[in-house]
Amino acid sequence: MNKSVFFGALTVAGLTAGAAAASTLDDVKARGKLNCGVTTGLVGFAAPNANGEWEGFDVAVCRAVAAAIFADPNAVEFIPTTGKTRFTALASGEIDFLARNTTWTFSRDVDLKFDFIGVNYYDGQGFMVPKALGVSSAKDLDGATVCIQTGTTTELNLADFFRANNISYEPVPIETNAEGQQQYLAGACDTYTTDASGLAATRATFETPGDHIILPEIISKEPLGPLVRHGDNDWGDLTRWVLYALIAAEELGVTSANVEEMATNTTNPEVARLLGAEGTLGEMLGLDAGWAKNAIASQGNYGEIFAKNIGEETPIGLARGLNAQWTDGGLMYAPPFR
């Protein structure tokens, strides 16, 4: 808490210094590049490939914003940040946009003076167990040893869950995810708990992933989303609606393959507005009419991005679950483009 107050105070200092500067969009356009903060590396979400090009689920959001502004998904400077440096990098203006699987919480939104522009992945804490243990529900884990990262919200969630269900457990404290993998595989604990996407990614690296299952219970809410600084609402609107454009495109059936065709001869008025064939949505954001078309053409719609980076066809193999469209029983719901 003290830390966040400290950072909060620093943030205010940074903001007052930055308030005199021009709007973020003008800065970005003048620079010719979007400065986008990403993680130093998280499987499926952001990592450079063998050629040094950044790829991943969060990276795609950065590239979509760049494509909307410059019609060029490569007009991005990716700035790797750690869990410790990410907020200061954003607050100090070093980056314009932070897409680093950051959980949307009250204090980050309010106290640290950031604006979360939406949620691109609904995560939650889950459990992984060896199949041989014969457990099918987290409520069967009475007396189990649990590998848990210390000093995280997952640790607190775990205590809450076991107390609420009136069962006991024995924590095995670990420091990093890599250590957790090793401890779990070595049999130091019966179950390993962290965010479900992390569990899936971890399981995907095992020699025999089929011997391990992820239990159905999700015991916490971890909405991960990109964020921007407080204070420049135009910039917040722009990034928010680029994200919504990706989500809406999936709902409306616009894909990277058919976006050009849809832009010219669609009969759906909402698609026409989204892709700039009708109306002045782009102009309202300070962009040209083809902003959403460029974003979708370069990265695909939300569903395509999901499938390409973390979906069931990839080694990570995450199911859509909560991240399905609202029409399919998920939580992805873009407001109307009107």
Next chain:
Amino acid sequence: MSDTHAASVPYVRESMLPQVEPPATAKGPVKWVHQSLFSSIPYTILTLVALYVIFVILSGFLPWLLGGVWNTGNIRECREVLDGAQGGCFSVLTDRWNQLLFGIAYPQDGYWRPTMAFILLFVAAAPVLFGSVPRQLLIVTVLYPFLAFWLIWGGSILVPLAALLSFAIGYVVYSRLVKSSFAGGLFGGIAVGVVVWFVAGLMTSNLTDVLALEEVASRNMGGFMLNMILGVICVSLSLPLGIVLALGRQSNLPIIRLICVVFIEFIRGVPLITLLFVANVVLAYFLPPGTNFDLILRVIIMITMFASAYIAEVIRGGLAALPRGQYEAADSLGLDYAQAMRLIILPQALKISIPGIVNVAVGLFKDTTLVSIISMFDLVGMIRGPILASTDWNGVYWELWGFAALLFFVVCYGISQYSQWLERQLQTDHH
């Protein structure tokens, strides 16, 4: 006569026996094995236990090393090829070789540039490190920092040339003035150098494509190259700075002494990680938004300050170890302070300090990996971040960390061997 001797004849040999080899058990390997390994029962037991431990380690390690896979595209293919057999997945090293050495963002057709700078480093360092190398090579040493900057960072060659020119003119001024006063020469030289640099910078700022290499931003430096850059620059900068601080701490002028003591004690009392966080995070708040104060430069300043405080204390130890008489001898010869230090005190004090200085240098080189915490992709940062987080290679630990350990070991062991050689060279107390 002969009779008296006759009684003892059987016991007197009249001819020399031919020389015979010592028995097989008292020479060569057999004797060595017997004496060193099996001389008594406890030794024998210890030997057998040690042999068993070595066998266990090697029987695990060698199949892993020799049975490794070197040319697959990702960890899953690796496991398919191995098919349950024991073996390392060294494909990650071949697949990400350039990233491990140069980071993710260095232009791929420019890898020859840091490689060239690395090779020239040995040419430039040789005349400083080895007395037997021809002195003419020192010219390479002087030119090297400017050349290496141009090779690694790119841009027009005029930028480092301007810097070189200002250094040269500054040095000329210094050598003119130093005869009358050391301080006057030093400050005069610095002042003139700065002015020349500024003017030359203004003049060359429009000529950006004279002999220009593709410019590479500091942010794009990475891999082992970044460790080498930080290590070499910080060690070579912190040594002179450390000497100055050590002398300043012993100075008779209270202000200078106070400044040096406060600096050394403060820097030594603060963890390096804290300084790096200040360089990366806190400075960003105090600089006006949009200021682009080079991150590597900030880190170099912090690491140099850190290392120079330690080197200052090591050298102070060397200064304190000199007998009082050496100082008095210098005074009685009529040498002034600068001469006494340069000709009498420092050569001896530095010689005593070599093991300590090398210790700091080796530690500093390894400390450069801490920059991975502030999200710079040095060798360790590359492994922790991009490589282990790629879907291709998540889960390959031993091979990557083993490789990193090997690289650092080679460099650090080399430094330590050199320092031992140097100590033997400088030994003057022949026994």
